[in-house]
Amino acid sequence: MTDTMWVVLAAVVLLPVGYYAVDVVQRRRLLARLRAAWGKEDALRKLDEDELTDIAHHYRQRQAVQPSLVPVDDTTWNDLDMDEVLRHIDASTSIVGSQALYALLREQGTPEEVLRQRAELAYAFEQEELRLKVQEALTAIGQQAFHGAWRYLFSGQFEHPRGAWIYPILALLPLTLALLGLISPVFLLLAAGAFLVNLVVYYRTQTTWKAEITSLRHLGAVLRCAQRLERINHPALADLRARIQAHNAPIRPIRFWLPLFGMQTVGDMALVLEYLRIFFMIDMLSMVSIVRIINRSMQDVRALYDLVGEADAMLSVAQYRQRVPGLCRPVFEKERGMRFTGLAHPLLKNAVPNDLVWTRNVLLSGANASGKSTFIKAVAVNAILAQTIGLCRATALTMCRGRVMTAMAVRDNLLGGESYFVVEIQSLRRILEAMDGRMVYGFIDEILRGTNTIERIAASSAVLDAIARRNALCMAA
Structure with a gap:
């Protein structure tokens, strides 16, 4: 064998071995990274x-x-x-x-x-x-x-791309012409031309x-x-x-x-x-x-x-x-209501856990910044997590299956020509319409705060009275 043939043979043998070795090293690094990140914030x-x-x-x-x-x-x-x-x-x-x-x-x-x-x-x-x-x-x-x-x-x-029938022809043409080049050098020039055609078609297709x-x-x-x-x-x-x-x-x-x-x-x-x-x-x-x-x-x-x-x-x-510590699997039952112990909001690290037996509509009251909205959101989010991924942040949670709906962060729609009060009414209306037949958990924060006190009390009473007659539980603050 000539020196050139030995070089070619070595390249044929060593290149696949080298790529296999690189692949093994990369795989080990990947597995080490996945193993180290499991269950941590870095993941x-x-x-x-x-x-x-x-x-x-x-x-x-x-x-x-x-x-x-x-x-x-x-x-x-x-x-x-x-x-x-x-x-x-x-x-x-x-x-x-x-x-x-x-x-x-x-x-x-x-x-x-x-x-x-x-x-x-x-x-x-x-x-x-x-x-x-x-x-x-x-x-x-x-x-x-x-x-x-x-x-x-x-x-x-x-x-x-249309005219896909041409691709097999373009794929075979350069190779065929290159083989014919063994007979005549003219075919090698034609093979080069065919490759240039493929080059144009390739990059044009990639762009289009x-x-x-x-x-x-x-x-x-x-x-x-x-x-x-x-x-x-x-x-x-x-x-x-x-x-x-x-x-x-x-x-x-x-x-x-x-x-x-x-x-x-x-x-x-x-x-x-x-x-x-x-x-x-x-x-x-x-x-x-x-x-x-x-x-x-x-x-x-x-x-x-x-x-x-x-x-x-x-x-x-x-x-x-x-x-995350303190997670539990929920228990579902037919009886209307929700019971939980040690429930906290999933996003709060040092949240105060709460217990509740919720079988009737609840009206929360308290001073500003006392945690009413946080508690309502904690219950609502955990009710969603229980019914979607089968986990909630609580010591125990038992509930009847039902749709969670809220009316909380209401904003006026300036471009749509809708006042704060109109947007509030629309938000409450969608909850009432969803209560036809299916169990609904409604969460309302500061109901109808976009109108004057007298009308707010009258309208709020009417809304809460309508909810009380439906297959629903409402928690309002």
């Missing part, structure tokens, strides 16, 4: 306002296709500072987990059996080996918001279809994660694996294309890989094939997206239970 996502806005938009688009049974409406969500509650709980490994946790916190009608299954999964994640496998799979999705996948998951089908490619890469990462979760053989994941397997079956052909479309690398091989993707039109061929499969099985893709997100959200719940 929290700390979503900024833009990220929260994007997550909320994703939720609203989802609502149009998959509406909640008993949603936490926008007024209640804002009154109770639920964005802060989300930040306090969210330790998701991926952006999909944050989206799923947000959706869970806005659904008060989750069946008790589903709450029980989620609680069991969260408890199972206390096993380090299991949770590290799940977290490692989720890490590949990333935490980047603004992926825009809602456009295709909930608003329509993916599109792909940037939004679709970004969304598709995100969806591809989620679907690859679902495939990895399906391979984790653990009794605690049996139900999750069965559901993932059922929805993965119709999209099995996508397994070939996802690694090709999603392959990314850095370092010395990045440029080589980029040229290979251009030479063989890998991204275009993969994109067209993936889009066709997803459009054909969109319901299954949505289900897999939700299942992956739910698994990540339960990791957050498991960490929340580990990080």
